[in-house]
Amino acid sequence: MNKNWRYSVLGAGALMLLVFGSTMYLLTKRQDAMLRQQEYDQASAVFDVIIIARTWNSRFGGVYVEKKPGLVSSPYLAHPDIRTAAGKAYTLKTPATMTREMSEISHARDGVSFRITSRKPFNPDNAPDPWEDESLTAFERGEKERTTVATRGGKRVFRLMKPLHIDATCLPCHAVQGYKLGEVRGGISVDLPFDEHWELLRKNALYMAGLALLLTALFAGTLYAVIWTLLEKLSRQNALLSDLNHTKDRFLGMAAHDLRNPLAVIYGIAKVLKEDSAGKPHAGLADIVVASAQRMLGLITDLLDVSKINAGRLDLKIADVCVPAFVAEAVHAQTFLAEPKGIAVAADIAPGVGNAAFDPDRMRQVLDNLISNALKFSNPGTRVTVGARRDGPELRLWVQDEGIGISDEDLPKLFGEFSKTRSAPTAGEPSHGLGLAITKRLVELHGGRIEVASLPGKGTCFTVILPQ
Ligand code: HEC
Structure with a gap:
């Protein structure tokens, strides 16, 4: 039996692994892209809500809240506090302060945080981190948004950042810094926890790799079994055929052998008869018998030779x-x-x-x-x-x-x-x-x-x- 077929099965298996593997890889990539899109959509929604709240606040040039004990006034405003005739105290909440405080609430609720930053901040705490700084530069060149996955405090976060542009409502407070309408004032970056998704992706990739291996093994195993069974059948069939062939050769040999002796006798006697009948009316008949017997002997001798050669007995x-x-x-x-x-x-x-x-x-x-x-x-x-x-x-x-x-x-x-x-x-x-x-x-x-x-x-x- 030809052993090379095993290599062919191995080759087919390798090819299948390649096919399954790359399919799984593409599926994993696609899933990754889908999860990122999901994160992006969520971060975008958060950003929009912040912008809406900020716009509301900015329209009023900031919003006054009652200054309860412990509430600190903004150190970045010349006159943050007012007092009513009745003696109640109020302090101004700028859009920036509101954004920061909203982020604190959001982070405590579900881990989503956001940050307002600028390259020319009033508040040094609002200075951008390296990625934010890079993004701000990109926004100044006209880019609309940026995303990344980063590690913060040992956890993975999905980050989305979009620019904040100066509009008419900002100028009363920010014109002093020399900003004009439409200019990039800074930006807001939204951070979503990404660890869960990341873990999901990792598990999925492992699962896919396992599946590819399993499918390949199943495929190669089945192929192996099918070919093996067929070859087994074939070899049994071959053995049967070769048996039959041997039987045929043996039969041929036996038949020829058993025919030869009586024929030799006929031939011998015919020759004697031929000599005896010389000159008699039936002399021709004896001639025919001798010639026929001779021809048959020749054929039988040849048949015996063939059977001997085929049987390897010569x-x-x-x-x-x-x-x-x-x-x-x-x-x-x-x-x-x-x-x-x-x-x-x-x-x-x-x-x-x-x-x-x-x-x-x-x-x-x-x-x-x-x-x-x-x-x-x-x-x-x-x-x-x-x-x-x-x-x-x-x-x-x-x-x-x-x-x-x-x-x-x-x-x-x-x-x-x-x-x-x-x-x-x-x-x-x-x-x-x-x-x-x-x-x-x-x-x-x-x-x-x-x-x-x-x-x-x-x-x-x-x-x-x-x-x-
Ligand atoms: C009522 C005044 C006021 C208005 C209106 C206002 N801001 Fe501000 N803004 C501030 C103050 C004060 C700070 C810094 C204080 C802080 O961080 O608490 C600040 C901070 C910022 C920052 C963070 C960087 C920094 O300078 O610390 C950005 C960005 C910003 N504002 C953008 C805007 C935009 C855009 C508008 C218009 C939509 C706007 N602001 C409207 C007063 C205002």
Whole structure:
């Protein structure tokens, strides 16, 4: 079973983590933005309420309240207090004082505080902090508002600041500082507690990260399980198929083996009958029986070879063989087949071929097969050449004919079991299509290979290449 699929699952998991992770990241970002917007809206509402209250106060040029014991008059006004004819005392509350006192109430109620500041303050307590100072500079350049999240006294706060502009109601008290209508007098910063939201965001981010991991694990796990199950099934199926194939080979081998013996008997007896019947009227019939039995024996022997090779039961008996003698013998054996067809068979052995290591019986089977094939597809008056030569570390045995050749279409099918090409033998010789398949497997068992080159109409050359 291919183990690489596990890496593919790992890759898919990583990709999923990336997808889930970035989705969760974007969702978290979006939530952060939404919470900030909420804070902003709330701070803006607070700011508006302050402005409304201040406008009310400023319209009256400040508001007098009864000066009860303990109430301190503003040190920044020349005449803050008045006394009625009845002797009651009142003191002036400027918009600034009112803003500050409102902030104290608000802070005590729900932690929301605000501050009035200016870069040219009457009251040094109203001097801006660094962020407020930065914001005031920005307002002087025309900016409308600024927000930030800061830490104050160990707690996170959301801060919104907007400018305060001089209008007609401010001038009675602030004209002395040289302000003109519409100028930025200062600003008000609103601080909202942000810790709760911050905590919520943090928890949410953790939750999202956990979810991304969980989803990825779930996805990768499912993928793993599905692929694993499929592969298991496939491997069981493969085992079954290979079992079936073995059964088929065994059956083939057994059938061929059991057919061969009785057939050999028939063949032997038919030959005797053929000799006996020479000159008698039915002599022709005996001829047919002998030829048929011979053909069947050939087929069964080939079938046995195929089954042995497929089952891996064919053992080679490698020997040190004298190549020129070996080739000459093969050529000589085939001449009795070639002569009746008027075809010449010749050996062409390069000098210095010498000895080589291979199984002489099996290689002889290979050569016989190739030569008889060449004869089958050759016309009278042509020649078949069987050659041998050395090529570096290889021994090359070749069989060249001047026959009808093999078409390009047929070349790839040539070595398949039971494959038949479209060209017919020149004298109608029988062929069951196993010969070349066996030839190829025998050469491969020797660690070699077989090559074929053909020109239709000109001839074919098979080359067996054996490493030495
Ligand atoms: C009745 C007089 C009076 C009016 C009207 C008035 N202010 Fe003030 N303002 C003061 C005094 C006094 C202070 C400083 C005293 C304090 O902080 O208690 C002050 C403080 C401020 C501050 C804080 C910086 C500082 O100087 O200490 C700002 C900003 C400010 N005023 C803006 C305005 C604007 C804008 C208006 C008009 C909408 C306005 N004021 C109307 C008297 C007034």
